[in-house]
Amino acid sequence: MSKLVEGIKDRVVAAAREAAPAVVDAAQKAATAAAEKVAEAVADAKNAAGETSVASEPVTAAEPVAATAAAVPDAPALYQQHCAACHAPQRTGAMGPALLPESLERVRPAEVLRVIGQGRTATQMPGFAGTLSAAEIQALAQWVRSPVQPAPTWGDDDIRASRVATPAPADEPAKPVWSADPMNLFLVVEGGDHHVSLLDGDKFEVITRFASRYALHGGPKFTPDGRYVFFGSRDGWITKYDLWRLRVVAEVRAGLNMRNVAVSGDGRWVMAANYLPRNAVLFDADLNLVRNYPATSLDGKQASRVSAVYDATPRRSFVVALKDVPELWEISYDPAAEPIHDGYVHDYRMGESIAKPGFQGVRRTPLEEPLDDFFFDQTYTYVLGATRPRQSAQAEGATAQVVNLNIRRKVADLPIAGMPHLGSGITFAWNGTTVLASPNLQGGAIDVVDMKSWKPVRTIATPGPGFFMRSHENTPFAWTDSMMSPTGKDTLTIIDKRTLEVVAKVREPGKTLAHIEFTKDGRYALASVWEMDGAVVVFDAQTFKEVKRLPMSKPVGKYNVWNKITRSEGTSH
Secondary structure (H helix, E strand, C coil), X not given: CCHHHHHHHHHHHHHXXXXXXXXXXXXXXXXXXXXXXXXXXXXXXXXXXCXXXXXXXXXXXXXXXXXXXXXXXXXXXXXXXXXHXXXXXXXXXXXXXXXXXXXHXXXXXXXXXXHHHHCCCCCCCCCCCCCCCHHHXXXXXXXCCCCCCCCCCCCHHHHHHHXXXXXXXXCCCCCCCCCCCCCCEEEXXXXXXXXXXXXXXXXXXXXXXXXXXXXXXXXXXXXXXXXXXXXXXXXXXXXXXXXXXXXXXXXXXXXXXXXXXXXXXCCCEEEEEEXXXXXXXXXXXXXXXXXXXXXXXXXXXXXXXXXEEEEEHHHCEEEEEECCCCEEEEEECCXXXXXXXXXXXXXXXXXXXXXXXXXXXXXXXXXXXXCCEEEECCCCCEEEEECCCCCCCCCCCCCEEEEECCCCEEEXXXXXXXXXXXXXXXXXXXXXXXXXXXXXXXCCEEEEEEXXXXXXXXXXXXXXXXCCEECCXXXXXXXXXXXXXXXXXXXXXXXXXXXXXXXXXXXXXXXXXXXXXXXXXCCEEEEEECCCCEEEEEEECCCCCEEEEEEECCEEEEEEHHHHHCCCCCCCC
């Protein structure tokens, strides 16, 4: 053991043991009573991942463990000895990703066991199956899902210290190093080995492939000229990448657990939404810290995780949803923004309220329920947000609400059954009105809502719950997946936007087929075979026939530059 790790262990282990006695006790009981079951779980995890063997000695049931404190795995000590050097003493992440409950909430326990035992492909994460017993691996896997005590912090000084920038040479030509349409590029996020592929949307050829931070989330965001793209990772890193020169320009860690990032319509500002710490953070385009916004209620008594932040370009503002406080925030980046008067006043011109600056200030809209995620109409006047079901005479069964940003209040409930995924909704013209179509995370259905009356007009059956829906202005068809369904995950459903009828289905038998994106002209639709040995499949958007297939490592998302920066009605914003 290195002197560094030894020193860390001496300082931290005792506190960690005391901080989480319940967790450690649980690990002790599991190790004492079920070492053989642990080994079985590890084997099951390997089988689920399609792996039957590892290079190192396989995990097997440890010899019987005596029910004594001396023989019970000490998870905090094991972590400091084997993990802290890469993942940091408080599990906040360093060379390796953060290992916090918030970071691991979507990772299944069997997967955590597998990674600890076998390592992670294409990373520096080694496997410990030959070093640790099954009981020790189980204790570690359980302990990293427990809260860190004391709770980790990440303040302004930490943010500034984390920033790294690489300025471009002064004499470098401001033009791409490749020959392709810069507006018809795709970025493909490959979650299997944490890489990103830059794809020519005309030739469907990979221009370059580069490593990303662990677990990118929320989709990349582009500057209005399409040159720079910003990525956000689950453990708080923002990466600015130059698509023309194919290199990282700057990085900063905005938080410890981040939901997503947004880029202003003028390309001058970047905002991050954090679960941990509970804040929104504003940066300039070079990722210098500008302002930290603690996510608290107006009276400061309640803190909240930040659900999401999106840019509202026509309004020259960011819109921020809070997960635990019933407020929707609008933060303007318009220097001429009107002053902000918190609360309701009779006439602010009479001095009944003390004004706050409108530029980069927080304009609060009070709500009845917090929003988990949301969607803009094409005018950016209305926010359609998913909310928790409420039982009341006025909104029985409502799972979404409509908020008018101009008058700062809710104007309608959307009585959509299940759990609508409004963040992946699309809009299009139908029967003289504009409708919203949204997939549903709990039911096999697409809900279609009239955006004038805010009433449902059609429910379209699909093979199962889906996550993504996409279309394009130049195609009469909308595509949606059923990736949340055990039986329908291999099917894409194609809907005629004119009739609201299902007209075709495409399948990838036995695989997960998901996340559609269109080329700049809408002629082709690209879908992901969402597997470790997956692919991006190019379909003709009129005939629905496969045109080309590019092997990829779990391509979780694809993003077209033109569709994103023009705020296409067929893609998420």
